[in-house]
Amino acid sequence: MTKVAVVGTVGIPACYGGFESLVENLTKYSSNNIQYDIFCSSKSYPKKLSHYNGARLTYVPLSANGVQSIFYDVISLIKCIFKKPDVTLILGVSGCLFLPIYRLLSSSKVVTNIDGLEWKRDKWSKWAKKFLKFSESMAVKYSDVIITDNKAIGDYVDTEYAKDNVVIAYGGDHAIIEHAKVEPEKDYYLSLCRIEPENNVEMILQAFVESEHKLKFIGNWNSSEFGRELKNRFSGKPNIDIVDPIYDLDQLFKLRSECRGYVHGHSAGGTNPSLVEAMHFGKPIFAFDCNFNRYSTEDKALYFSSPNELSEILTCTTNDDLATISQNMKLIAEKRYTWKVINQMYETTYV
CATH class of the missing domain: 3.40.50.2000 (Glycogen Phosphorylase B;)
Structure with a gap:
């Protein structure tokens, strides 16, 4: 049985965006030899289920979005040090500044989906963009596998970091x-x-x-x-x-x-x-x-x-x-x- 902890989403049942739909469907279609542990924001779930789609749910008392997402992801990774998953699947780069420490204290394989070049989005301030770019670089440097959801982003990772990556998109049949x-x-x-x-x-x-x-x-x-x-x-x-x-x-x-x-x-x-x-x-x-x-x-x-x-x-x-x-x-x-x-x-x- 491979234990996979998922860090970086609001949680499941999906009630927010693309990453949440991704996790909902990964757990729905997972193989029998995969056991998921999903970190969820207690702020978004008045009713807190212990399991969903066969996955275990662990709650963190912070918002998964905005500035709090950094601390939300870091706390989730700290919990992973004690949970000892075989694989840590990180969705987004907000908390990846903590990855160098996590790699020192955990033997878990780290798989990170760096999302859609979040630092380039117009909605962020100059300093937020700098932080997200730094977090992206930490994600690429300290992850065992980088997932990009589009070949154009995969080409960017190749050019910017000379790092191999796996292109995996999203399902839409739901x-x-x-x-x-x-x-x-x-x-x-x-x-x-x-x-x-x-x-x-x-x-x-x-x-x-x-x-x-x-x-x-x-x-x-x-x-x-x-x-x-x-x-x-x-x-x-x-x-x-x-x-x-x-x-x-x-x-x-x-x-x-x-x-x-x-x-x-x-x-x-x-x-x-x-x-x-x-x-x-x-x-x-x-x-x-x-x-x-x-x-x-x-x-x-x-x-x-x-x-x-x-x-x-x-x-x-x-x-x-x-x-x-x-x-x-x-x-x-x-x-x-x-x-x-x-x-x-x-x-x-x-x-």
Whole structure:
């Protein structure tokens, strides 16, 4: 039996983001010879389960996000010294400044997913970026295995650190609800993301204003001044529906099933879970033109880098081309982005 401790997520059951969905599905599809111990934030779980999906849950009384994430991860690693797991799977780099000490005091194999070059994100201050870059360098130097979720990030690790890495993306098939009733396609496009500048939210909204196609845009509009300003500016447009966050998979399944296509504005972060989830629905994908998105979609989606370009491809792409793109997206998703495949790839890193 291989004991694997997982550090760096809010916890499971998944109620937050991509890493949490990853851990939920790693535990769901794990082999019989893997025993997971998942560190969870007690701040996020009023009801504290002792086990979930066969995994043991250990709670830390701090938030797993923001500045507290550094201390949350470090405390989790300190607990691992006493738990003595065979493998320590670290998701994200916040607490990796502690890795040199951890390696001195633990014989555990360290596998780290460095996430999507977090230090490059616009939302961080100058000093936060410096800290995250330093933590990333510690992660790469002191881990036995580095996981990147996109080949573009893998190439960066090769160039920046001359370090071998394993590219493992995310599954998206959990978004498909078997036996659910699929309604006929409706006349709207769908976009779904955190409302941040790097996700090109304003670019997408402006393109739809110019094109007059209908758009449903789901996001956390009220979480920042940036989001509130966009919500106020575009809510009055007759063809744009500004939708507050939806986490219920049944509701999301209905919206994704009925839309004409998915518009993806992310420009950072490697392979984005929301993109691979959308690909499973066999809809045309309109993605911001960057190497991350081109790799994820194998250069077979439609790409834009300005409101005018998005407006033009929405209007001018033929139905035959859209059908071909839809088919390609589903084939790629079923080949590369299922949790059974992703789980097998993770488990090979534990050996």
